[in-house]
Amino acid sequence: MENTFSLNDKVIMKKQHACGTNLWVITRVGVDIKLKCDNCGREIMMDRLEFQKKLKKVLKDEENKKEK
Numbered sequence: 001m002e003n004t005f006s007l008n009d010k011v012i013m014k015k016q017h018a019c020g021t022n023l024w025v026i027t028r029v030g031v032d033i034k035l036k037c038d039n040c041g042r043e044i045m046m047d048r049l050e051f052q053k054k055l056k057k058v059l060k061d062e063e064n065k066k067e068k
């Protein structure tokens with residue numbers, strides 16, 4: 001399965017956060033990926049490989065699709 005993601009995308013992770021949601025927003029894309037919990041606002045960082053492993057789904061905004 002291929003997942004493409006970019007800044008400000010909303011993503012659903014396989015594991016839910018301690019606050020009970022699994023919806024996150026990508027706030028930084030680099031060597032590491034930074035995610036902000038959509039519910040409680042907590043930010044976490046993980047490397048791309050870990051992110052890809054834990055990622056369940058990217059919620060794409062159709063209008064943002066071609067942005068790079």
Ligand SMILES: [Zn+2]
Binds near residue numbers: 021
């Ligand atoms: Zn949270």
